Amino acid sequence: MESVTPSAMAEATTSSSNQQTLGNSNNQQALVFMTDFGLRDGAVAAMKGVALAVEARLALFDLTHEIPAFQVWEGAYRLYQTVGYWQAGTVFVVVVDPGVGMSRKSLAVKTDSGQMIVCPDNGLLTWLAPKLQAIYEIDEEQQRLPGSSDSYTFLGRDLYAYVGAKLASGQLKLEQIGPSLKEINKLNVQTPQLHDGCLSGMIPVLDIQFGNIWSNIPKHWLEQLGLSLGDHIDVRILEGEVMRYHGQLPYVRSFGAVANGEGLLYVNSLLDVALGLHCDNFARRHGIGSGVGWSIELRRV
Amino acid sequence: MESVTPSAMAEATTSSSNQQTLGNSNNQQALVFMTDFGLRDGAVAAMKGVALAVEARLALFDLTHEIPAFQVWEGAYRLYQTVGYWQAGTVFVVVVDPGVGMSRKSLAVKTDSGQMIVCPDNGLLTWLAPKLQAIYEIDEEQQRLPGSSDSYTFLGRDLYAYVGAKLASGQLKLEQIGPSLKEINKLNVQTPQLHDGCLSGMIPVLDIQFGNIWSNIPKHWLEQLGLSLGDHIDVRILEGEVMRYHGQLPYVRSFGAVANGEGLLYVNSLLDVALGLHCDNFARRHGIGSGVGWSIELRRV
Amino acid sequence: MESVTPSAMAEATTSSSNQQTLGNSNNQQALVFMTDFGLRDGAVAAMKGVALAVEARLALFDLTHEIPAFQVWEGAYRLYQTVGYWQAGTVFVVVVDPGVGMSRKSLAVKTDSGQMIVCPDNGLLTWLAPKLQAIYEIDEEQQRLPGSSDSYTFLGRDLYAYVGAKLASGQLKLEQIGPSLKEINKLNVQTPQLHDGCLSGMIPVLDIQFGNIWSNIPKHWLEQLGLSLGDHIDVRILEGEVMRYHGQLPYVRSFGAVANGEGLLYVNSLLDVALGLHCDNFARRHGIGSGVGWSIELRRV
Numbered sequence: 078m079e080s081v082t083p084s085a086m087a088e089a090t091t092s093s094s095n096q097q098t099l100g101n102s103n104n105q106q107a108l109v110f111m112t113d114f115g116l117r118d119g120a121v122a123a124m125k126g127v128a129l130a131v132e133a134r135l136a137l138f139d140l141t142h143e144i145p146a147f148q149v150w151e152g153a154y155r156l157y158q159t160v161g162y163w164q165a166g167t168v169f170v171v172v173v174d175p176g177v178g179m180s181r182k183s184l185a186v187k188t189d190s191g192q193m194i195v196c197p198d199n200g201l202l203t204w205l206a207p208k209l210q211a212i213y214e215i216d217e218e219q220q221r222l223p224g225s226s227d228s229y230t231f232l233g234r235d236l237y238a239y240v241g242a243k244l245a246s247g248q249l250k251l252e253q254i255g256p257s258l259k260e261i262n263k264l265n266v267q268t269p270q271l272h273d274g275c276l277s278g279m280i281p282v283l284d285i286q287f288g289n290i291w292s293n294i295p296k297h298w299l300e301q302l303g304l305s306l307g308d309h310i311d312v313r314i315l316e317g318e319v320m321r322y323h324g325q326l327p328y329v330r331s332f333g334a335v336a337n338g339e340g341l342l343y344v345n346s347l348l349d350v351a352l353g354l355h356c357d358n359f360a361r362r363h364g365i366g367s368g369v370g371w372s373i374e375l376r377r378v
Numbered sequence: 379m380e381s382v383t384p385s386a387m388a389e390a391t392t393s394s395s396n397q398q399t400l401g402n403s404n405n406q407q408a409l410v411f412m413t414d415f416g417l418r419d420g421a422v423a424a425m426k427g428v429a430l431a432v433e434a435r436l437a438l439f440d441l442t443h444e445i446p447a448f449q450v451w452e453g454a455y456r457l458y459q460t461v462g463y464w465q466a467g468t469v470f471v472v473v474v475d476p477g478v479g480m481s482r483k484s485l486a487v488k489t490d491s492g493q494m495i496v497c498p499d500n501g502l503l504t505w506l507a508p509k510l511q512a513i514y515e516i517d518e519e520q521q522r523l524p525g526s527s528d529s530y531t532f533l534g535r536d537l538y539a540y541v542g543a544k545l546a547s548g549q550l551k552l553e554q555i556g557p558s559l560k561e562i563n564k565l566n567v568q569t570p571q572l573h574d575g576c577l578s579g580m581i582p583v584l585d586i587q588f589g590n591i592w593s594n595i596p597k598h599w600l601e602q603l604g605l606s607l608g609d610h611i612d613v614r615i616l617e618g619e620v621m622r623y624h625g626q627l628p629y630v631r632s633f634g635a636v637a638n639g640e641g642l643l644y645v646n647s648l649l650d651v652a653l654g655l656h657c658d659n660f661a662r663r664h665g666i667g668s669g670v671g672w673s674i675e676l677r678r679v
Numbered sequence: 680m681e682s683v684t685p686s687a688m689a690e691a692t693t694s695s696s697n698q699q700t701l702g703n704s705n706n707q708q709a710l711v712f713m714t715d716f717g718l719r720d721g722a723v724a725a726m727k728g729v730a731l732a733v734e735a736r737l738a739l740f741d742l743t744h745e746i747p748a749f750q751v752w753e754g755a756y757r758l759y760q761t762v763g764y765w766q767a768g769t770v771f772v773v774v775v776d777p778g779v780g781m782s783r784k785s786l787a788v789k790t791d792s793g794q795m796i797v798c799p800d801n802g803l804l805t806w807l808a809p810k811l812q813a814i815y816e817i818d819e820e821q822q823r824l825p826g827s828s829d830s831y832t833f834l835g836r837d838l839y840a841y842v843g844a845k846l847a848s849g850q851l852k853l854e855q856i857g858p859s860l861k862e863i864n865k866l867n868v869q870t871p872q873l874h875d876g877c878l879s880g881m882i883p884v885l886d887i888q889f890g891n892i893w894s895n896i897p898k899h900w901l902e903q904l905g906l907s908l909g910d911h912i913d914v915r916i917l918e919g920e921v922m923r924y925h926g927q928l929p930y931v932r933s934f935g936a937v938a939n940g941e942g943l944l945y946v947n948s949l950l951d952v953a954l955g956l957h958c959d960n961f962a963r964r965h966g967i968g969s970g971v972g973w974s975i976e977l978r979r980v
Binding site for chain 2: 107109138139140141142143144155156158159162163164167282284285286287296330331332333343344345346348351356
């Protein structure tokens with residue numbers, strides 16, 4: 078059985094509908110925002126106002142604005158988790174930018190499935206890197222919001238929202254945005270491994286609302302280890318070299334297969350291995366985090 | 379004086395405007411999302427991407443995504459509180475689903491005033507049950523997002539958003555969605571009573587941002603107890619058998635009628651009896667909660 | 680060098696695009712909501728439903744709903760911070776209303792740059808007052824949502840959203856809304872001063888997500904004090920008469936100019952003087968607040 082990626086799902090959906098042709102004047106061109114700005118002040122609304130001034134008919138959406146401040150790692154995963162479910166032609170404006178005003182580049186890229194992303198070159202595209210078909214550096218002097226040259230600390234408004242709206246509306250082509258690039262900055266990801274009967278990977282992110290643990294180990298690797306639904310699996314979670322959790326969990330389809338409060342191993346909505354507690358919070362209960370240094374090991378019982 | 383229900387208000391508004399005819403190509407078809415997913419990750423955005431892949435011209439809105447995790451009781455009231463203010467033809471996608479992956483049914487229903495709701499059959503429709511004109515069970519095998527059959531834990535994306543978008547866009551008729559049902563699951567609501575001069579009811583929910591106490595006692599019952607504006611009322615709040623608050627409050631129109639920090643009894647925006655403290659938080663100040671077990675008693679002084 | 684105001688920026692943007700003509704049927708008429716309601720319940724969604732019942736084709740947006748409960752001061756600044764980035768014809772519905780149900784007036788106003796705002800007359804327009812070209816009092820009996828006359832505590836839904844939607848859709852002209860006014864209520868703002876080599880002003884608000892300190896001292900006043908990029912500046916922050924911070928900070932363009940954790944003085948996205956710590960939170964680290972009583976003093980070293 079093949080693993081179904083988000084992009085594959087989006088394609089499946091698209092193919093059942095022929096109403097998304099870009100350039101159709103009845104169509105909404107979608108612009109999706111993701112930041113670490115929160116929603117307590119006017120920053121996101123200023124970005125949206127700028128985008129609508131470029132083209133009043135754009136359809137604006139939010140991925141999330143609750144990326145913890147400066148956490149590029151988490152932003153990169155939230156973006157990867159979501160992009161594939163949006164139509165070709167959708168533009169994402171992504172701003173998690175601890176280096177604002179420093180020398181890092183600004184990027185505009187296109188994925189294999191046709192979505193575009195505008196963001197700083199600081200690792201936000203780590204997980205999507207294998208799926209990029211085109212990468213351009215934004216010429217920050219040429220492309221910024223007219224009248225904003227005295228402002229150095231809000232590129233989300235003055236550059237990214239403005240350029241994203243130009244792209245989404247078709248006023249600017251991706252190729253016109255600046256020089257083409259071969260390389261982007263990426264975070265250090267630990268790829269899954271199967272070694273001596275131990276299947277290991279990392280915990281890139283938590284399913285934060287419910288406290289489930291998400292790994293980067295694809296479902297089909299479980300089968301390579303000879304595991305199938307109903308088996309019990311030996312699970313270890315490490316932070317660096319320190320073991321933070323050790324237990325045996327049943328591999329089941331969903332939460333309802335175990336009693337309230339009991340643990341389970343399941344395949345999450347991205348078809349990767351995940352851990353949870355039915356109607357409880359695994360991460361909080363066991364003190365588990367995510368990102369750099371957090372790894373997971375699975376073995377047959 | 380008749381109690382004005384939200385639906386009645388929506389009708390009053392609708393009748394003053396003739397621009398909502400469904401099927402008009404200039405019209406936005408509204409799809410409204412409510413979940414307990416929060417907005418810190420990509421889950422809600424994935425649902426929206428799936429909906430727009432079905433029909434790019436849908437207008438997407440959020441009721442709230444801050445229902446506390448697994449709290450069907452609170453979700454049910456937030457839905458009831460809001461549905462009647464939206465136009466006939468609006469579709470609500472509602473996901474508070476502690477039993478995801480278990481055997482409970484999935485529903486698509488239509489209210490007397492023409493709004494449709496897609497949700498699990500776990501009590502979310504408790505308060506709207508008397509106002510439903512049609513109930514269908516969603517055939518989960520037939521209606522789900524193509525390519526999602528390996529995913530068992532995100533029916534919000536794979537089933538509810540997809541079916542909601544099909545309904546809102548008119549690609550699917552309610553009658554085509556699966557078998558018709560007579561019964562749905564409901565939470566155990568304590569209906570208001572007037573007995574020996576004591577008017578009692580429950581506290582289904584708090585006006586959470588401001589800490590006001592909302593009952594399910596309609597305004598016109600106050601008149602049956604012989605109470606009118608300006609009267610003082612003896613108020614008791616119980617959690618099970620334990621009295622958590624006892625005081626006398628003036629029955630006034632709004633907060634400004636009492637001094638800062640003083641208590642009041644008023645008729646809330648759903649025309650039910652409510653309690654508050656002017657520029658303060660009644661629930662926090664007196665340790666009051668809501669839902670199962672929380673009741674209120676009113677008596678003439 | 681002239682200070683570039685948000686409105687000036689919006690004009691610069693507008694002039695580069697001719698697609699915003701009001702009345703164009705392809706155009707979305709934008710209605711932007713700001714409240715202290717939070718997003719945990721159905722209040723904001725009820726307002727939006729009411730607006731769409733007036734005109735289903737309105738485009739609805741959120742400025743923020745996370746103004747702290749009853750904090751008119753903060754609401755006034757968030758509004759000022761954002762309005763100028765939105766197109767002429769945009770209508771803002773603003774509800775931070777501790778005096779709901781009291782005798783304060785309700786307003787509908789138009790700015791010099793053509794945006795309209797509907798709100799209570801309680802100081803929310805303090806910062807925008809010099810830029811208003813027309814002020815009207817809303818006739819609350821004539822203009823409210825039909826069927827809502829028994830509801831006294833949710834004017835956001837029953838009055839402001841309803842009137843805002845009528846204005847945005849063109850069903851109601853500003854001049855028809857009620858009597859014209861000359862005066863509005865304003866909060867007590869401390870204007871910037873340069874006196875004996877000390878440049879002083881207030882801290883109207885924090886850049887709340889990142890903990891930066893925002894003053895109301897425009898950039899060009901720094902030049903009047905003879906300061907330029909690279910200079911060190913003596914900075915004092917007072918709460919009333921008590922000094923809460925005293926230090927010397929370099930005047931730089933952006934965060935990247937100093938090491939992680941180091942302080943800086945910069946010009947913020949509204950082109951006013953601001954303070955920050957690179958990848959840290961100045962306000963939390965030094966216990967700084969905002970609003971009434973919080974002032975800042977700058978001197979040459």
